[in-house]
Amino acid sequence: MADAITEPWGGRTPYGPGGDWPVRVDVQLADGVRAEDVDDWVPTAAVLHSNGDGLDIAVKDGRMVGVRGRADDRVNHGRLDPKDRFGWQAGASPDRLTMPLVREGGELVEATWDEAMSRVVGRSKELLDERGPGSLGFYTSGQLFAEEYYTLAAIGHGAIGTNHMDGNTRLCTATAAAALKESFGCDGQPASYTDVDHADVIALFGHNVAETQSVLWTRMLDRLAGPNPPALLCVDPRTTPVARAATVHLAPLPGTNVALMNGLLHEIIRNDQVDHDYIERHTVGYPELVRQVADATPESVADVCGVPPSKIREAARLLDGASRLLSTVLQGFYQSHQATAAAVQVNNLQLIRGMLGKPGAGVLQMNGQPTAQNTRECGADGDLTGFRNWANDEHVAELARLWNLDPLQIPHYAPPTHLMQMLRYAENGSIRFLWVSATNPAVSLPELARVRSILAQDRLFLVVQDVFRTETTELADVVLPAAMWGEKTGTFTNADRTVHFSGKAVEPPGEAKPDLDIFLDYARRMDFRDRDGNPFPSWNDPESAFEAWKAASAGRPCDYTGLTYAKLRATGGIQWPCNEEHPDGTERLYADGKFFAQPDYCESYGRDLLTGAPREPDEYRAMNPDGKAMIRPAEYLRPHEPPDEDHPFALITGRTLYHFHTRTKTARAPELHRAEPEVWVEMSEKDARAQGIDEGGLAEITTARGRVRARVRLRDIRDGVLFLPFHYGYWDTDGTPDRAANELTPTDWDPASKQPIFKTGAAAIRRAEP
Ligand SMILES: Nc1nc2c(c(=O)[nH]1)N[C@H]1C(S)=C(S)[C@@H](COP(=O)(O)OP(=O)(O)OC[C@H]3O[C@@H](n4cnc5c(=O)[nH]c(N)nc54)[C@H](O)[C@@H]3O)O[C@H]1N2
Ligand SMILES: Nc1nc2c(c(=O)[nH]1)N[C@H]1C(S)=C(S)[C@@H](COP(=O)(O)OP(=O)(O)OC[C@H]3O[C@@H](n4cnc5c(=O)[nH]c(N)nc54)[C@H](O)[C@@H]3O)O[C@H]1N2
Ligand SMILES: [Mo]
Numbered sequence: 001m002a003d004a005i006t007e008p009w010g011g012r013t014p015y016g017p018g019g020d021w022p023v024r025v026d027v028q029l030a031d032g033v034r035a036e037d038v039d040d041w042v043p044t045a046a047v048l049h050s051n052g053d054g055l056d057i058a059v060k061d062g063r064m065v066g067v068r069g070r071a072d073d074r075v076n077h078g079r080l081d082p083k084d085r086f087g088w089q090a091g092a093s094p095d096r097l098t099m100p101l102v103r104e105g106g107e108l109v110e111a112t113w114d115e116a117m118s119r120v121v122g123r124s125k126e127l128l129d130e131r132g133p134g135s136l137g138f139y140t141s142g143q144l145f146a147e148e149y150y151t152l153a154a155i156g157h158g159a160i161g162t163n164h165m166d167g168n169t170r171l172c173t174a175t176a177a178a179a180l181k182e183s184f185g186c187d188g189q190p191a192s193y194t195d196v197d198h199a200d201v202i203a204l205f206g207h208n209v210a211e212t213q214s215v216l217w218t219r220m221l222d223r224l225a226g227p228n229p230p231a232l233l234c235v236d237p238r239t240t241p242v243a244r245a246a247t248v249h250l251a252p253l254p255g256t257n258v259a260l261m262n263g264l265l266h267e268i269i270r271n272d273q274v275d276h277d278y279i280e281r282h283t284v285g286y287p288e289l290v291r292q293v294a295d296a297t298p299e300s301v302a303d304v305c306g307v308p309p310s311k312i313r314e315a316a317r318l319l320d321g322a323s324r325l326l327s328t329v330l331q332g333f334y335q336s337h338q339a340t341a342a343a344v345q346v347n348n349l350q351l352i353r354g355m356l357g358k359p360g361a362g363v364l365q366m367n368g369q370p371t372a373q374n375t376r377e378c379g380a381d382g383d384l385t386g387f388r389n390w391a392n393d394e395h396v397a398e399l400a401r402l403w404n405l406d407p408l409q410i411p412h413y414a415p416p417t418h419l420m421q422m423l424r425y426a427e428n429g430s431i432r433f434l435w436v437s438a439t440n441p442a443v444s445l446p447e448l449a450r451v452r453s454i455l456a457q458d459r460l461f462l463v464v465q466d467v468f469r470t471e472t473t474e475l476a477d478v479v480l481p482a483a484m485w486g487e488k489t490g491t492f493t494n495a496d497r498t499v500h501f502s503g504k505a506v507e508p509p510g511e512a513k514p515d516l517d518i519f520l521d522y523a524r525r526m527d528f529r530d531r532d533g534n535p536f537p538s539w540n541d542p543e544s545a546f547e548a549w550k551a552a553s554a555g556r557p558c559d560y561t562g563l564t565y566a567k568l569r570a571t572g573g574i575q576w577p578c579n580e581e582h583p584d585g586t587e588r589l590y591a592d593g594k595f596f597a598q599p600d601y602c603e604s605y606g607r608d609l610l611t612g613a614p615r616e617p618d619e620y621r622a623m624n625p626d627g628k629a630m631i632r633p634a635e636y637l638r639p640h641e642p643p644d645e646d647h648p649f650a651l652i653t654g655r656t657l658y659h660f661h662t663r664t665k666t667a668r669a670p671e672l673h674r675a676e677p678e679v680w681v682e683m684s685e686k687d688a689r690a691q692g693i694d695e696g697g698l699a700e701i702t703t704a705r706g707r708v709r710a711r712v713r714l715r716d717i718r719d720g721v722l723f724l725p726f727h728y729g730y731w732d733t734d735g736t737p738d739r740a741a742n743e744l745t746p747t748d749w750d751p752a753s754k755q756p757i758f759k760t761g762a763a764a765i766r767r768a769e770p
Helices: 083-094 113-130 146-160 176-184 214-225 241-245 257-270 278-282 286-293 298-305 309-319 341-353 373-376 391-403 418-429 447-454 517-525 542-552 564-573 619-625 670-675 685-691
Strands: 027-029 040-045 054-060 064-071 101-104 107-110 137-139 165-167 201-205 231-235 248-250 324-330 363-367 433-437 461-465 478-481 488-491 498-502 649-654 680-683 696-704 708-714 721-725 762-768
Touching: 027 146, 040 498, 054 418, 064 083, 083 670, 101 113, 113 137, 113 433, 113 461, 113 478, 113 517, 137 146, 137 418, 146 165, 146 373, 146 391, 146 488, 146 517, 146 542, 165 373, 176 341, 201 241, 201 309, 201 341, 231 309, 231 433, 248 309, 257 286, 257 298, 257 309, 278 341, 286 341, 298 309, 324 341, 341 363, 363 670, 373 488, 373 542, 391 542, 488 542, 498 564, 542 564, 685 708, 685 762
Parallel strands: 137 165, 137 433, 201 231, 201 324, 231 248, 324 363, 433 461, 461 478, 649 721, 680 708
Antiparallel strands: 027 064, 040 054, 054 064, 101 107, 101 478, 488 498, 649 762, 680 721, 696 708, 696 762
8 A cells, every 4th residue: 555645645546537436445453453444434524625425434442443435436536645644633633622621710620511611601690791792703614514603603693692603614715605605706715636537627726725625635546647638727825736737837936826717818818718608698797807807918918927928818818718617716816816706817817718517617616615605605714594584674584484583683884893803893892792602712723922912811711622722712711621523423514515424423522512512501501592482493412403404504505404414324424406407416506607696696796806805786787687697897906915925935824735734634644744744935046045044944934923944945935935834833842933934924804805905025044043
């Protein structure tokens, strides 16, 4: 067997266009355990990325002893990502949180659940009495289960009635959601992973799929190794594994995606490689796009992007020639300057080329986290449950009927408060209670010095619900120990709308409890009631929560009504919508050229891409009365913080193959920890030489916000750009804040999606003394 660390994509199983991707079952068992010794294989899917690879957890004597890919799973056909092969070991690590903690005399000390929850409930009630629902905020994750998000949304939006609820999906795929809403009127992934089997051109925009969804990359590599392989376009300032395999690699200066996209769209329109019939029948807004990109010649955008005109033409010819074009978009667009405007240009590309809803033709506005899709669908990201439109009174009324609550209780007077605004409210004292679940903001948010000072305030009551002690639990007033994946039951949905069942394989340690149980316990202790005086939420375990969520999704784009736990257990992953009309799920959205964009049905009336101002319902109705797809042009604007004399480098941040986020799981798996134990910084050889820095030498990177020390790696990255992985916080160090990328990043966000800009900023670098 190939070593999963040194050969992360394993051996090739080539196949041709329209063929079946061959099965390859990857198995990883603990030392000394043989497959025949395993007592039970419990079905679930991967939780260390958004790909949704189906797998089974091996259980022996009540303990997890390994994982095996599911041969029959539509997503992975048996394959495993290196993080999934080894990451499960974290669950059994001796430093799990096993008891609640409360702050006593400045220290966190162990407490009973009664003691911890009575503090949480006591403070909630005091604040509700004294200051009202707007003094409470909830910040959750893209890593819990649908049942848990739906419950949290019902508690926050329904029972309490606060508008201050968001997920770390804000940092992750808020721009995916925003771009889908702007173009199609609603969130929901148009394409399917099976489009990789059919595509003749695959274009990856700011998406290092090789390292971040390694099994999807394996699928692409197997196409590349087979007959009639697809051509690849890669848009990334670094020479990633994707760039190395690409037919054309464009390496734009960070923050210039809109300029580059306008150049590509200009060429495609000039060459008249557009599907006029599709545009006419299914879209609005094309003439505005033509006007917007009329002057965006390759020559005129080349300087801005730092990409030669000939390269832009070469890429445009590739896109022109595609008969089945699949595009994917991720953080190189979502976390960069003009995020939504740039991501929407990729939708425009698909629309004007008529590349939607057919095998091999579609767009994947990717997710990152395993369950980010559910955060958005269920409404734990602040949007209303079931992709309902907060600005449509009938949608609010429908939700109120479903919950049997007064519609006035569901906040809809303004757009939901996004996380960066919630932080501001906590900073100025209007939010006094913040409940953080399954996210580690003291490492993952921008400008960490500021984040620490906000979260550490005395007047802010901070509840942190995690499976380990983290940089964030250390700032909490109450810490609640959660059960993790494999220790609880639920469902979750990947980036191509595939819903998986995830079973409980082992008991959680100590007194740790499933997040669902914690949220429901809070609701009972708060004594929330519906209009008839019945306890609210009305459900009490995973399956009844799933049934309630199904009812909330009925008739909405993300319709789950055709799914049950039994069906998911028996058949593996199924793509929503799944209902009476589509009992086996739905492979592609918009195959019929009909969109979820009708004014009475759409999730959003849209925003101005440059200012973020929400559009009025009447404006939307006038612009798009028939609910067609919307082509939305955007003008390129200069980044807010371009490199200058003091900070001459463009700083970008991102990921490595072997670690997941703030490494609470992957650093506890020895194989993954060893693969990348320490932070590093990537720069070009030319830049390093000019600064007198050598490979492996220690460097200090500074921005207006802070400083990081890291070992230098000379890499094929464009000159003038530095890359820093963001995984390295402080829980396993002496605590000196000098290695997290977010010490350096700015407090700044995209106007439309409100996603923080982790990939466009200016920095300096110099040699440091050890
Ligand atoms: N191994 C691993 N896999 C993961 C995760 C993980 O932590 N580790 N996390 C998961 C999650 S939550 C997410 S969101 C995804 C993220 O998955 P990706 O988006 O693929 O990962 P990133 O490394 O954040 O960024 C992708 C690329 O954007 C490029 N980039 C930076 N700035 C720009 C720019 O201005 N323009 C362009 N065109 N490109 C730019 C970077 O060089 C980088 O290679 O990964 C998921 N999968
Ligand atoms: N500079 C920079 N910053 C970034 C990014 C970047 O590219 N550059 N990427 C951003 C992106 S895309 C993302 S998604 C975020 C990720 O940022 P975070 O969400 O902060 O990162 P994680 O380490 O995944 O944090 C999840 C936490 O949940 C805990 N946990 C795991 N499972 C469970 C569970 O079942 N229940 C509970 N209660 N807790 C659990 C883990 O121990 C961990 O502490 O970071 C963002 N920040
Ligand atoms: Mo993410």
